[in-house]
Every structure is written in C-alpha cells, then in structure tokens.
Amino acid sequence: MHAEDPIYLDYNASTPLLPEVVDAMLPWLRGGFGNPSSSHVYGRRARAAIESARAEVAALIGCTPEELVFTSGGTEANNLAIRGVADALPDRTHLITSSIEHPATSKLCAWLARHGHRVDVVGVDAEGRVRAEEVAAKLGDETGVITVMHANNETGVLQPIEEITRAAWRAGAVVHTDAAQSVGKVPIDVGELGADLLSIAGHKLYAPKGVGALFIRKDMPIAPFMLGAGHERGIRPGTENVPSIVGLGVAAKAAKRDLAAEGARVRVLRDNLFVLLRERVPGLALNGHPEKRLPNTLNVRFPRVSGTALLAQAEEVAASTGSACHDGHASASSVILAMGVKPEEAIGSVRLTLGRGTTEAEITRAAEVLAAAWVKLSR
Known part of the structure; x- marks a missing residue:
C-alpha cells in the first residue's frame, strides 16, 4: 500500500x-x-x-x-x-x-x-x-x-x-x-x-x-x-x-500465534468505528448480530442513500457494499434482504472490514469521510 x-x-x-x-x-x-x-x-x-x-x-x-x-x-x-x-x-x-x-x-x-x-x-x-x-x-x-x-x-x-x-x-x-x-x-x-x-x-x-x-x-x-x-x-x-x-x-x-491479540485489537477498532459513524449519521443501523460476528466486520445501513453512491463519494475509503450493480443501477444485497430488511433500506448497506494494517487514525478519518459523503448525498 x-x-x-x-x-x-x-x-x-x-x-x-x-x-x-x-x-x-x-x-x-x-x-x-x-x-x-x-x-x-x-x-x-x-x-x-x-x-x-x-x-x-x-x-x-x-x-x-x-x-x-x-x-x-x-x-x-x-x-x-x-x-x-x-x-x-x-x-x-x-x-x-x-x-x-x-x-x-x-x-x-x-x-x-x-x-x-x-x-x-x-x-x-x-x-x-x-x-x-x-x-x-x-x-x-x-x-x-x-x-x-x-x-x-x-x-x-x-x-x-x-x-x-x-x-x-x-x-x-x-x-x-x-x-x-x-x-x-x-x-x-x-x-x-x-x-x-x-x-x-x-x-x-x-x-x-x-x-x-x-x-x-x-x-x-x-x-x-x-x-x-x-x-x-x-x-x-x-x-x-x-x-x-x-x-x-x-x-x-x-494466525494461530496472533489470533487472540489481533482479534481483540480489531474488535475495539470496529466498535469505535460504529460509535463514530452513529454519532455523525442519525438513523444508521447495524446489519447482523451485535455480538455473534467476526471481530473485524461492520456492516451498516446508511439511511436515504445508496451504499454504492456513498462509497463513490467517499474516495478516501476503499470498502464494498456486497450488492450487485447492473447497468449503473445498484441493487440490494441478497444477504441483507434475506434478513427481512426492506429493499429501499438494504440498498444503503456498506461493508467495512478491518485487518492487521488498520489503525486508530484510519478509523477516525474513515468515519469523518463516510459521514461527510452521507451528508452531501442525503441533502
């Protein structure tokens, strides 16, 4: 990188x-x-x-x-x-x-x-x-x-x-x-x-x-x-x-050597990212179980915007939506829909996954960039 x-x-x-x-x-x-x-x-x-x-x-x-x-x-x-x-x-x-x-x-x-x-x-x-x-x-x-x-x-x-x-x-x-x-x-x-x-x-x-x-x-x-x-x-x-x-x-x-320490580290960063985003984005919702999930994974729904459009606007962050895009039109993820989320809400989902290279400074900056992109798109 x-x-x-x-x-x-x-x-x-x-x-x-x-x-x-x-x-x-x-x-x-x-x-x-x-x-x-x-x-x-x-x-x-x-x-x-x-x-x-x-x-x-x-x-x-x-x-x-x-x-x-x-x-x-x-x-x-x-x-x-x-x-x-x-x-x-x-x-x-x-x-x-x-x-x-x-x-x-x-x-x-x-x-x-x-x-x-x-x-x-x-x-x-x-x-x-x-x-x-x-x-x-x-x-x-x-x-x-x-x-x-x-x-x-x-x-x-x-x-x-x-x-x-x-x-x-x-x-x-x-x-x-x-x-x-x-x-x-x-x-x-x-x-x-x-x-x-x-x-x-x-x-x-x-x-x-x-x-x-x-x-x-x-x-x-x-x-x-x-x-x-x-x-x-x-x-x-x-x-x-x-x-x-x-x-x-x-x-x-x-992985075996670092499993416990790295898992605990990224879990803290992931949860901090969720807190920072929720403070800046009213109506932000979590996709998935709050506890029974991988320590590095945060999937959230941004209200009133497309996740694809949000990530295109937030150029400082490389992430994904998990949904399909055909002919320029985004469609909701089948995984999120299977959970009973309405299509118009599911389309705002973004998957943010952390790893060994993720730092606290990156989490803080990512939250700022994603929130700013949401504000711009949801006006």
Whole structure:
C-alpha cells in the first residue's frame, strides 16, 4: 500500500501478504522448482515443504495433517466438498443449504438441483443467523449433505454450525462449512465444531490468492471431480503449487500465534468505528448480530442513500457494499434482504472490514469521510 492510497477497509475481500509469507515463498519462486512427486532431492525438498505447511494449517483448525487437502482456493474447496460427497453418496440426493451462502456454494447447489438432487434452502433470522431448527426439520433419510457457511462474508455473522452438526449426526448426514472468512479471525477447532468438511481460502488470511485447503474428516466418503494422478491422496489431482502452499502454512502459523491479540485489537477498532459513524449519521443501523460476528466486520445501513453512491463519494475509503450493480443501477444485497430488511433500506448497506494494517487514525478519518459523503448525498 502507498501513502496516497485510500484507507483500506475491505479485508474480507482480500488481504495483503504478510512480509514473513513473502520471505518464505521467495526461495521456492527462485530456486525451489522441484516437482514434489519426484523422488530425487529436488522433489523431496518440495514435498517436505508441503508437509510442513500442511501441519501448520492443520494446527490452526485442530485437525490432523492427513485430513487436509490443498486446493486452488475456497471456491474449489467448496465444490470438492459438496459435489465430492454428493457423488460418493448417490442414494442420498437431498441437500440442505442456506439463503446467505457465497456463490461458490449457492451456484453449485443450483447446478446439483438441475441434475437430479433435491435442494432445500433455509432462511435466516433478522440478525442474519441460520435457523438451526429449520435445518433439523428438513432432515430425512435421503439427506446427504448440509452446507452452511461458518461466517457470512458480508455481515460477519457466525452461524450455529455446532447445533446443525448435532442434528445432522442423528440423521446420518454430512456437514460442510465454508470457513473462508472465519479461519484466522476466530478460534476454530473442527472437533468442537463437528463439521465433516471445512473450506479455507488463503487470500483471506494474508496468504496468496490461488491457494486454499479442504478439511476432510477421516474416512469421509468423497469422490474427486477432477481426474489425474495421485496428488493429495488422489482427491485433488494436479502438481501442487509449492510456493503458495508454503505461504499458506506460514500465514496459518502467524494466525494461530496472533489470533487472540489481533482479534481483540480489531474488535475495539470496529466498535469505535460504529460509535463514530452513529454519532455523525442519525438513523444508521447495524446489519447482523451485535455480538455473534467476526471481530473485524461492520456492516451498516446508511439511511436515504445508496451504499454504492456513498462509497463513490467517499474516495478516501476503499470498502464494498456486497450488492450487485447492473447497468449503473445498484441493487440490494441478497444477504441483507434475506434478513427481512426492506429493499429501499438494504440498498444503503456498506461493508467495512478491518485487518492487521488498520489503525486508530484510519478509523477516525474513515468515519469523518463516510459521514461527510452521507451528508452531501442525503441533502
């Protein structure tokens, strides 16, 4: 980032590489070119680096290294989990998902619905939480996969995965959770969570884009949807991306080391930002649960303006709305609408997400800039 750049408050979209991640990757970009499947010293070095990274990522989420498969990112991890289990359980053609999933999940579920699966979509309450009792009510003998994200990417709201998994176990169903937004921000232990599969995206936790991982509980039935050699136990064929996997391992180690302190720090900054905005913008409203959400995420509704227009006016702040824009016309976010917010109010939503680089001075300035933009637009 450069001094003249706007204040970055879009860490849920992507994060910069940690310096220690870059340092760890450079040797593998310059001279560590060996194929990890080769038996000679170049290959053995690359294989050792991959396995070291696998152990670090596994330690972050409380699984064994053998239960972790590297992917190209969160989207592939979601597709591999959902489609892989669906293909492995052909007699269980019923899927359950939620109305607030990332397109990497929702579009795949829609595709499966067009190819013979029955898909139920459960709603959320006014605070953006999936109704676990509704999931339980829809379970049946044909239910194969339940896929509900761990934390919503727009509101940061944490979902009741533990409750969902308890109900799923009783029905013999498999639970997948997309944890791309939550891994590295809140403590996660897959044993306590109960999920059978969990997706990770590297660029959400200060690792490179183009790398991710999927936790697959031991003995879980799963079929690869790509065919090739025996890489990653044959579940995800293709020569491994050694530099990026190394970077993900270092980022996971840093996340585990700093999880408590960094979470507490950004939570204070996030709450201060909300206070400052509420003082300057009468009628400002919070989207999502006030407590059960990621410590870095603040999604708010600015009254009587479009979030898209607001951010265009507030050029000193780089953030997002989470909504779509077609032909110059903004539309309300489906996630905010699913919470029962009226379209004319939902359209004013803005997602402000903090990270390791966020400072108190930036929060103060961002509140001033956003409030000034709102005053100008709402006259």
